Amino acid sequence: MVTITNIAYLIAAVLFILGLKNLGSPKTARRGNLLAMLGMLLAIVVTLLDKSILDYTYIIAGMVIGAAIGAVAAKKVEMTQMPQMVALFNGFGGIASAFVAYSEYIHHGGHVFAMDTSITLVLSLLIGMVTFTGSMIAFAKLQGLMTGAPIVFPGQKWLNGLLLLAVVVLGVMFTMDASLEVTLIVIVAISAVLGVLSVIPIGGADMPVVISLLNSYSGLAAAATGFVLSNNVLIISGALVGASGIILTQIMCKAMNRSLANVLFAAVGTADSSGTSKSTEKKTVTEYSAEDAALVFEAAQSVIIVPGYGLAVAQAQHVLQELAELLEEKGIEVRYAIHPVAGRMPGHMNVLLAEANVPYDKLVEMDDINDDFQNTDVVLVIGANDVINPAARYKKDSPLYGMPILNVDKARSIMIVKRSLSPGFAGEDNELFYDQKTMMLFGDAKKMVTELVKEVKEL
Amino acid sequence: MDQVILVSLYIFVLAIFVGFEVITKVPPLLHTPLMSGSNAISGITVVGAIISAGVGNSQLGKILGMLAVISATINVVGGFMVTDRMLEMFKKDKKQQQ
DSSP: OHHHHHHHHHHHHHHHHHHHHHTTSTTTHHHHHHHHHHHHHHHHHHHHTOTTOOOOHHHHHHHHHHHHHHHHHHHHOOGGGHHHHHHHHHHHHHHHHHHHHHHHHHHTTTTTOOHHHHHHHHHHHHHHHHHHHHHHHHHHHHHTSSOSSOOOOTTHHHHHHHHHHHHHHHHHHHHHOTTOHHHHHHHHHHHHHHHHHHHTTSOGGGHHHHHHHHHHHHHHHHHHHHHHHTOHHHHHHHHHHHHHHHHHHHHHHHHTTOOHHHHHHSOOOOSOOOTTOOSOTTSOOOBOOHHHHHHHHHHOSEEEEEEOHHHHHTTOHHHHHHHHHHHHHTTOEEEEEEOTTSSSSTTHHHHHHHHTTOOGGGEEEHHHHGGGGGGOSEEEEESOOGGGOTHHHHOTTSTTTTOOOOOGGGSSEEEEEESSSOOOTTOOOOGGGGOTTEEEEESOHHHHHHHHHHHHHHO | OOHHHHHHHHHHHHHHHHHHHHHTTSOGGGHHHHHHHHHHHHTTHHHHHHHHHHSSSOHHHHHHHHHHHHHHHIIIIIHHHHHHHHHHHOOOOHHHHO
8 A cells, every 4th residue: 555655646746747847838737737736636535545544534624624715715816916825825835834744743752753854843844934924924015914115123134043043953952852842842933933034124026036935935845844754745746846936036036136135135125215316307208198199009010018017006907908909900019028027926917917818929028029129119118117217227326227127218119108207116217208209198007098998999 | 864864855856956947948927827836736745734634642733734734725725726717817819820
């Protein structure tokens, strides 16, 4: 039976890998998810058949409750809320690992632990708890339950370092004498505090990095638990998820031109975005009405739409797609340029637009579309700011300097839908607003696009 | 260090490499579903949780196990369902298909 169980686990692991592989293309992605689901089902069924299980009450109760909560959450969640949802799920993954590890300790009565098992047990509790409380803070920040601004106090890094050191010392103590349950409890408590303290200094705009990192942690927590239980399917799956989270973290950091250390410790995004709005009075802005803009569209052959998170906040995705379809009916080529940090988590903008029925082949990544801007008649920017700011290319003292941007300024004409001339997250004034070929369409994104639709229809 | 944990370590390191290989091929277009999907996969902890909740004589151990089953199942069910919901929305341009 043990052999059969382990072979089933191996098949499950293979199905996970194939599932992730199929996520490599939108055509096969859904099948990939199904494959992974199948792997999970297999692993669960085989585990339920384990002969050492004497009592199914707790198992069934737990599965029913968990499945109900999970299903409702998955059905109800709005696509704009995906970052919070993923943060929450990361947290559940972390706490599940910690629970399993602690439960394993109790079942063993503590004293029969080998040294290596003790080490992995401590790791499992540490990573699990940090993932849990860290994710809860990330969730609270994204959901607006607490301030998105960084919370910093003097000596914060020292305190975090000290706490981590305390976990290491206690961990060594526990490894020496596994019957010391109290050390384990203190480790759990300190790890929980550490999770909170390591996420509160990170600003709301950096949350995409944080949830990617916590995603990775949740995988590592599962892997650590796998070491405690000597269960290879946990180790493999945990390693896959850990790798995935690390890759996404890297991509997000690169897209913001920040190092991970800078995101985690620099507390960027403090509420003072005031300093840079100087000497703007002299520059002139060209303001257009929706009617004027419609005429510009009519003369165009190619249009690139640059959506930012402001678009989703205004719930203007659907009406924007209506506009795109109208333009296409007139024979104009329309595409969307997606900056990696356009949404609130990796790939978020793509999901928001897919929900608005934008075909995925119209969604083009930054690197693939950046050379096309120079041959484009009109770029329509909605709710994006920092990711199109040319200051990122040359202005060395700007917080944006070095960040890869969309080459919107290369296009023949630019339309920017915006409420006002205020700078973006980075607080850097955007020279594009004052460019001669820029037409500013002031107003709420949804209202303005709705007007554009009306005007284009009347042409 | 005994053999079992060494073998586990081998598996862990190799699996990380597999993960890197496979996941770097996922396009940014699908990064959100990748996150929620991999989240569901990390819910594999449910396997350990089931055993914790079903074996042994310690009531506390079993209750902790049940809590683990609940959290991990939320992850598994919620993660796979929401990923499917998202992937269902990704459609190719109909006009070009014709």
